[in-house]
Amino acid sequence: NYLGSKLMRAVIGTNNVDNCARVCHSATVKGMMTVFGAGAGTNSLGDIDVTDLLLVSGCNPIHGHPVTGSRIKRARKRGMGMIVADPKKTTLAKMADVHLQLRPGTNVALYQGLSHIIIRDGLEANSEWMDSRTENLEPYKKMCSVMTPEICSSITGVPIDDLEAAAKMYATSSAAMSVHGLGMTEHSHGSEGVMALSSLALLTGNVGRPGTGINPLRGQNNVQGSCDMGALPNVYTNYQSVDDEANRKSFSEIWGVETPSNSGLTYPEMLQTVGNQNGLRSLYMIGSDIAHTDPDNLAVKKALSNLDLLIVQDIFFCESAKFAHLVLPAASFLESDGTYTNGERRVQRIRKAIESPGEAKEDWIIVAELAQRLGHDILAGPSPSEVWDELASLTPNFRGINYSRLESPEAVQWPAPNAGHPGTSVMHSEQFSRGLGHFAAPEYSEPNERPSDEFPFILVTGRNIYHYNSGTQTRRTELAKFRDSDYLEMNYEDANSLSISNGDEVWISSPRNRIKMIAQVGDSMRKGNLFTTFHFPDIGINSVLSSSADGYTFCPEYKVQAVSVERV
Numbered sequence: 001n002y003l004g005s006k007l008m009r010a011v012i013g014t015n016n017v018d019n020c021a022r023v024c025h026s027a028t029v030k031g032m033m034t035v036f037g038a039g040a041g042t043n044s045l046g047d048i049d050v051t052d053l054l055l056v057s058g059c060n061p062i063h064g065h066p067v068t069g070s071r072i073k074r075a076r077k078r079g080m081g082m083i084v085a086d087p088k089k090t091t092l093a094k095m096a097d098v099h100l101q102l103r104p105g106t107n108v109a110l111y112q113g114l115s116h117i118i119i120r121d122g123l124e125a126n127s128e129w130m131d132s133r134t135e136n137l138e139p140y141k142k143m144c145s146v147m148t149p150e151i152c153s154s155i156t157g158v159p160i161d162d163l164e165a166a167a168k169m170y171a172t173s174s175a176a177m178s179v180h181g182l183g184m185t186e187h188s189h190g191s192e193g194v195m196a197l198s199s200l201a202l203l204t205g206n207v208g209r210p211g212t213g214i215n216p217l218r219g220q221n222n223v224q225g226s227c228d229m230g231a232l233p234n235v236y237t238n239y240q241s242v243d244d245e246a247n248r249k250s251f252s253e254i255w256g257v258e259t260p261s262n263s264g265l266t267y268p269e270m271l272q273t274v275g276n277q278n279g280l281r282s283l284y285m286i287g288s289d290i291a292h293t294d295p296d297n298l299a300v301k302k303a304l305s306n307l308d309l310l311i312v313q314d315i316f317f318c319e320s321a322k323f324a325h326l327v328l329p330a331a332s333f334l335e336s337d338g339t340y341t342n343g344e345r346r347v348q349r350i351r352k353a354i355e356s357p358g359e360a361k362e363d364w365i366i367v368a369e370l371a372q373r374l375g376h377d378i379l380a381g382p383s384p385s386e387v388w389d390e391l392a393s394l395t396p397n398f399r400g401i402n403y404s405r406l407e408s409p410e411a412v413q414w415p416a417p418n419a420g421h422p423g424t425s426v427m428h429s430e431q432f433s434r435g436l437g438h439f440a441a442p443e444y445s446e447p448n449e450r451p452s453d454e455f456p457f458i459l460v461t462g463r464n465i466y467h468y469n470s471g472t473q474t475r476r477t478e479l480a481k482f483r484d485s486d487y488l489e490m491n492y493e494d495a496n497s498l499s500i501s502n503g504d505e506v507w508i509s510s511p512r513n514r515i516k517m518i519a520q521v522g523d524s525m526r527k528g529n530l531f532t533t534f535h536f537p538d539i540g541i542n543s544v545l546s547s548s549a550d551g552y553t554f555c556p557e558y559k560v561q562a563v564s565v566e567r568v
Helices: 002-012 026-036 045-049 066-078 091-095 107-120 127-133 137-146 149-156 160-172 190-204 223-228 245-255 267-272 297-305 363-373 384-393 492-497
Strands: 053-057 081-085 098-100 176-180 214-216 282-286 309-314 326-329 338-341 346-350 411-413 457-462 487-491 505-509 514-522 529-533 561-567
Touching: 002 245, 002 282, 002 363, 002 384, 026 190, 026 214, 045 066, 045 176, 053 066, 053 160, 066 091, 081 091, 081 160, 098 160, 107 137, 107 149, 107 160, 107 190, 149 160, 160 190, 176 190, 190 214, 223 338, 267 297, 338 384, 487 492, 492 514
Parallel strands: 053 081, 053 176, 081 098, 176 214, 282 309, 309 326, 457 529, 487 514
Antiparallel strands: 338 346, 346 411, 457 561, 487 529, 505 514, 505 561
């Protein structure tokens, strides 16, 4: 990721650099950065073992993060309290003390409604915390005053009794911890939802201590690392702005070239320019399959087919590779050396165990050789450890980390600003990264996608335990025997009104496309709401979805999509 962004900035001369966090947790980064000053998890997931209460928002860890899901189930057995906020009645929701089964897209209203109850009942943190650690409390209180239990319930669909119970449980627990997933972020107001959730933690003093905090469950093992390494259009490593002259000077001096001065485009913005005068003409895609995973993917495929040059670098011949002019075979993690940084900010080594097959090479080697053929040598040294040493020298939070430290113990959590620093398991314990914690007070707005007479249902998409993200890896394994397709989950009442039975083939339609799926009838979703997964490109659910996205980050609104359903 570091060398890829360096290639684009130092060799190609553009800040048009992005990664898959754009379509998953970019809203987390924006929301937490606004409130805390750092867009990363505040604690370690091991804190689940010691917290008194866990608030699970917009995620299903049993399916999406099964190791964490198992940890949550063990903690529940020891007596940990649990609140689950999810439009779907998941296994975890059935285990919860309170299930807040909210209407999709109403996260801001939900968390401001809980804050209203806490403030009304005087359950917020003490004045010393508020005066010494926070700012903007009064505007926040004013915004939350509007979100009474009655109004919150009418917007979210959550019964008032459940709102009251959840607010009191969260506020009165000695230590309350939050984990959240894409059900918080993949909305037209996803960043604001994370702001509202983070402000709830700030209001109750549930941040900066073990067993507390806001802890995003990232979509992949190194999504945090991709962002940390500067694979974003507006920042260098560890979120140092490319617009800052001092930052540009530092990177330019080490790289030996003048880096571009203006922020680049996000990749959805890049695709929108294809075919325009002075628009995007070439794209280098490493380990990503946007032809399958992005919303409105018929438009995405059209953009890819209109590029003058598309390079796809992957370990498999994925859907996007079908549009490529050049496919570069990459090595898997078992065939590579380097580091991953997980959602706990934990930097860990990966070590090459076997040689790559055929012509496949490690990603960093391919990037370095490509730069050399373009007439530049951007490689910091002959090994990944020297590449790390270079980027760490440019990044204050990483300066205390090197490959020797990652041997024993086998991980360090940033910030680790110097060699003597032990790493940071709990952030913001004495001071927030931005100084004072900022109460964010966004006004609730309805989702961009709304039901209509023509498209009366709201569709939510997510994961299944047997498949991993796009399914490129898992569809070719024995796991496919357990889940051989994407299925549409719908409520009994909706199915009966449309004469649909379990196992029937149905049409799902939107203004963008019409596809067939098999219906699974049950009670996991409320009347009017639907759920499906996105693991099978032959089903093509993402071709139905709109490109509506978060206004701050362009994170797509995968969780609120207006569709119609009819029996085939």
